[in-house]
Amino acid sequence: MPYELYYWPTIQGRGEFVRLALEEAGADYIDAARESEGVAVMMRLMEHAGHPPFAPPFLKDGDTVIGQTAAILLYLGARHDLAPKDPEGGLWTHQIQLTIADFVAEAHDTHHPVAVSLYYEDQKAEALRRSADFRQNRIPKFLDWFDTILARNPSGDRHLVGNRLTYADLSLFQAVEGLSYAFPKAMKATLKDAPRVAALHEAVAQRPRIKAYLASPRRIPFNEEGLFRHYPELDG
C-alpha cells in the first residue's frame, strides 16, 4: 500500500521536506491532497483521526497517521535507509533536522512576523524589520553552524552525518534552495562563507532521483503562497 502524503496542494512548504525524502527513497507514495477531493479528505483526517495532526504535512501509512515534519522524517529515515542505524547517529541526524526546522520557521516569520491569519501586506512594516535581522544575523549564524558540522564530520564534509546521504542533507538542500529563492542577494553573499553548505546543496541537486524529481511536474514551483516567498523589498 503506498504512503499517502497530505499537504496543501499548491505550495512546497513544509511538505517538500517529506516529498524529497520519499523521492530519494524511491518510495511508493501518493501526494494525496493534490488528487481530486484530496483537500477534503485531508481536512476530515485532521478532524477525525485518532492521532489528529495539528497541521499538515502528515503521512498516512496504512492506519498510522504521523504529523510534524521532523517526526515524519524520523519515521521514514529508519525505514528507507535515510539515517544511520546506530542510535547516536540517528539522534544526531534528528537534532540537525530540528535545527533546520527552527531555521525554516524563522524564514517563514520574515513575511509573517505578526500573524499567520493576516496578509503579508498587513504586516509589511514588521516584515521589513524582521527580515533585516534575519538576513544580517540569523542566516549567517545558521549557515555557519551547518558549515561547522560538515567540517567536523569525521567521515568527511560531503554529508552532515556519516559518509552517506541522510534526510537532513535533503532538508538542508531544500532550506538553501528556498532561501535562495526568497533572499537571492543575501544568500549569494552569505553562502560564500559557507562553502561546504553550498557544495552539499549542489551535490543533492545532482542526485539522479532528486534531479528527475525537480524537473518533473511533481515539484511545485516556488510562489508567494508558500513558506519561502520572494518579496524583493525583504532582501535588502
Added chain:
Amino acid sequence: MPYELYYWPTIQGRGEFVRLALEEAGADYIDAARESEGVAVMMRLMEHAGHPPFAPPFLKDGDTVIGQTAAILLYLGARHDLAPKDPEGGLWTHQIQLTIADFVAEAHDTHHPVAVSLYYEDQKAEALRRSADFRQNRIPKFLDWFDTILARNPSGDRHLVGNRLTYADLSLFQAVEGLSYAFPKAMKATLKDAPRVAALHEAVAQRPRIKAYLASPRRIPFNEEGLFRHYPELDG
C-alpha cells in the same frame, strides 16, 4: 556518572522541559551551567563539541552531547520510562512534544517578534500586535488541540498518551504554567474551554517529585529574561 544539563542559569526557558523530565525520573543530574564556571564550560562545549549544539539546552551523558529540547526528551524518555516502549506510541509522544515546541516558540515571539538580538522595548509595538493574535487565535487553537487529543486517548483523558505519565504531559504542564504566568487573563479565560488540559496541569503539579521540585531552590522563578514573560500590556 550524572547527566550534565547545560542551560542559561537564571531562567527556566527551554531548559525547564528537560529539568522536569530529569526530576520526575529521579535521575542523577547536575544543572551544570549553574555551577561555578558553568557558563564558560557551556560556551566551550558549544564551540568545540564534535556534535556542537546550535543553542542551549543540551545534555551531556558521558561523551554524548545532545541538543534540541525535543531530541533530549526523546533520549531521556526511552531511558527513564517517560514514553511508551512501542514505536507508534513513542512517535506519537514525540509528535505531541514537537507541537508543544511550536506553541512555545510562538509564545516566545510574542515579546520578540522582530529579533532576539533586540530588547523588548525596541519591538514593543510589534509585540502588542503579535500578542493580540496569539491570545485571540493561537492559544485557543493549541489548547483545543491538546484537549481534543486528551479526550480521544483510548486509555482515558488523564494523560496525553496511554495510561501513564510521559514527558509530553510534563511539557504541557510547563507550557500551561508559563503561559499562565505570561498571560494570566487570557489563559484563565481560555482554559475554561480546555478542561482536560487544566486538569492535567493540576495533576502534574501534585506529583510528589514535581511538587517537591517546584518548592525547591532548583526551580528558578519566572522572570522577564526568560521564554515566558509577564508584560501586562501584552495580556490585553
